[in-house]
Amino acid sequence: MRQPSRHILSATLAACMLALAGCATPGAPVALETRSTQQLLEASTDADWRTPDPANLLYMDLDGGRVVIELAPAFAPEHVANIRTLARGGFWDGLSLYRSQDNFVVQFGDITEEGVPGRPIGSARASLPAEFDRAAADLAFHALPDADGWAARVGFVDGFPAARDDRRGNGRAWLAHCYGTLGAGRDMAPDSSNGTELYVVTGQSPRQLDRNITTVGRVLQGMELLSVLPRGTGPLGFYEDPSLRTPIRRIRLASDVPVGERTPLQVLRTDTPLFDAVVESRRNRRDDWYVQPAGHIDLCNISVPVRTPPSS
Amino acid sequence: MRQPSRHILSATLAACMLALAGCATPGAPVALETRSTQQLLEASTDADWRTPDPANLLYMDLDGGRVVIELAPAFAPEHVANIRTLARGGFWDGLSLYRSQDNFVVQFGDITEEGVPGRPIGSARASLPAEFDRAAADLAFHALPDADGWAARVGFVDGFPAARDDRRGNGRAWLAHCYGTLGAGRDMAPDSSNGTELYVVTGQSPRQLDRNITTVGRVLQGMELLSVLPRGTGPLGFYEDPSLRTPIRRIRLASDVPVGERTPLQVLRTDTPLFDAVVESRRNRRDDWYVQPAGHIDLCNISVPVRTPPSS
Numbered sequence: 001m002r003q004p005s006r007h008i009l010s011a012t013l014a015a016c017m018l019a020l021a022g023c024a025t026p027g028a029p030v031a032l033e034t035r036s037t038q039q040l041l042e043a044s045t046d047a048d049w050r051t052p053d054p055a056n057l058l059y060m061d062l063d064g065g066r067v068v069i070e071l072a073p074a075f076a077p078e079h080v081a082n083i084r085t086l087a088r089g090g091f092w093d094g095l096s097l098y099r100s101q102d103n104f105v106v107q108f109g110d111i112t113e114e115g116v117p118g119r120p121i122g123s124a125r126a127s128l129p130a131e132f133d134r135a136a137a138d139l140a141f142h143a144l145p146d147a148d149g150w151a152a153r154v155g156f157v158d159g160f161p162a163a164r165d166d167r168r169g170n171g172r173a174w175l176a177h178c179y180g181t182l183g184a185g186r187d188m189a190p191d192s193s194n195g196t197e198l199y200v201v202t203g204q205s206p207r208q209l210d211r212n213i214t215t216v217g218r219v220l221q222g223m224e225l226l227s228v229l230p231r232g233t234g235p236l237g238f239y240e241d242p243s244l245r246t247p248i249r250r251i252r253l254a255s256d257v258p259v260g261e262r263t264p265l266q267v268l269r270t271d272t273p274l275f276d277a278v279v280e281s282r283r284n285r286r287d288d289w290y291v292q293p294a295g296h297i298d299l300c301n302i303s304v305p306v307r308t309p310p311s312s
Numbered sequence: 313m314r315q316p317s318r319h320i321l322s323a324t325l326a327a328c329m330l331a332l333a334g335c336a337t338p339g340a341p342v343a344l345e346t347r348s349t350q351q352l353l354e355a356s357t358d359a360d361w362r363t364p365d366p367a368n369l370l371y372m373d374l375d376g377g378r379v380v381i382e383l384a385p386a387f388a389p390e391h392v393a394n395i396r397t398l399a400r401g402g403f404w405d406g407l408s409l410y411r412s413q414d415n416f417v418v419q420f421g422d423i424t425e426e427g428v429p430g431r432p433i434g435s436a437r438a439s440l441p442a443e444f445d446r447a448a449a450d451l452a453f454h455a456l457p458d459a460d461g462w463a464a465r466v467g468f469v470d471g472f473p474a475a476r477d478d479r480r481g482n483g484r485a486w487l488a489h490c491y492g493t494l495g496a497g498r499d500m501a502p503d504s505s506n507g508t509e510l511y512v513v514t515g516q517s518p519r520q521l522d523r524n525i526t527t528v529g530r531v532l533q534g535m536e537l538l539s540v541l542p543r544g545t546g547p548l549g550f551y552e553d554p555s556l557r558t559p560i561r562r563i564r565l566a567s568d569v570p571v572g573e574r575t576p577l578q579v580l581r582t583d584t585p586l587f588d589a590v591v592e593s594r595r596n597r598r599d600d601w602y603v604q605p606a607g608h609i610d611l612c613n614i615s616v617p618v619r620t621p622p623s624s
Contacts, residue, residue: 150606150610291524
């Protein structure tokens, strides 16, 4: 019987990008611009990797494992400050993921129950300004050459997929809604989010949300713990049966966690020639499986590689 | 305590598009071009809906329910013919979904086991030509006005998301890899697929696969049964622990299933003014939640509505 098409997607590379351990094929010494993704990552040096600031990392501990989230204070300073306060106060501990809408988002926080008072937010602020975008001028925006239908330009800012628009004189930039993006749920008023109710994109990039809601970070590790949650059968993917909710053991800032309990993790820098070469290796696949290189890549098709530091 | 942001994504509309039942808000009598998606669907007539040919529908029955797939003989006639033969021979009955790669695909068929002979394919053909694309000339291609980075034009053909390229004189068209697209896994040789090993896209549209593999259809209903499958921890999302595989009870053509056991289902036609209005209502959201309409939509962000026929 024939093989079950292991090459279907040349996905060895994708797998390697998610978990570098196990990508053991030695890379041939070829020029940067013709190497495969795997070869490029194998040729990377420590300077190509960045260790996120523990004060910007949230650990969401579930029964199934840990989700590691990087916050983006450069884009949503007030929300990130509030989320840090909420995490320090143990706001989410014992709460749940209460919504999972197929091909869209999961959401967590303090779901309102009839007759049950909400959890107090302690010293966190109940109300925050909308932080849908920010001035682009003083941002290290590493643009992609690829066209994007949703925004004038797209690229990366310190590892975060982002977009910008300079057409109105004063350029604005914002985090793009890609797989793994973390946002702050709101009601009808643009300034009605305070960071207590957060969602993670689990489906096709819902870029229509860009500039309509405050995005606060992205998941670096553990997406597979969120993406498999059963889909809710209520409107918007809310669980009709509360027993389907996934309990959150606790959410902490990495900086508040003893060093020995932290998850060692590095993210590929997105402002380097190596990263440009990695993107190019995804834009035009070099492995023999592909007969028709795409010549294009969408912002949200780029997974920024994450690794366990070699020293740990 | 504030509401958990039920409006986060104006997702009532999205939910309605997936399951029209329950979308009870009466639509105000407004012009077609300014109506919300929900209002448009409520205003649809029977002529706006299409009942797929039962000979083109595959039912994949799992313990958790039924996945309904529509085959696309217009794009992959040889593969679809073979898949019909395989289904009639009960080829997949008792086999499994053996691979789930996060943000990518699930795959099913007859996984090769060391020392275990493969399942016979009966009168199906062991080898087929590659059907990566086809002539565009005689195809009813309903184009979107929206720009696409991957192809010269994108749009729909009888409900299937598709792309085309007329730049080389003889125009070619192909099914696009969107959420729910069904493809035929292959090995290194372009003509190494025969339809026994099939994959369904469960992640961000992997359009780089377009024209590199044969696409054969798309899932109309039941994606939430596939998208939640645990992610495999082996390379490419293969399950290292075979007990994690999801058994397939059976896969049949709807036309081979007694009428009383069929799943009544209709798909919104994609070649009508109503469909154009639905797409426009997603391109520029009309509900009050949005402060910044996108002015654009990507092909793979369009979910073609499916409904249970009102008569059934």
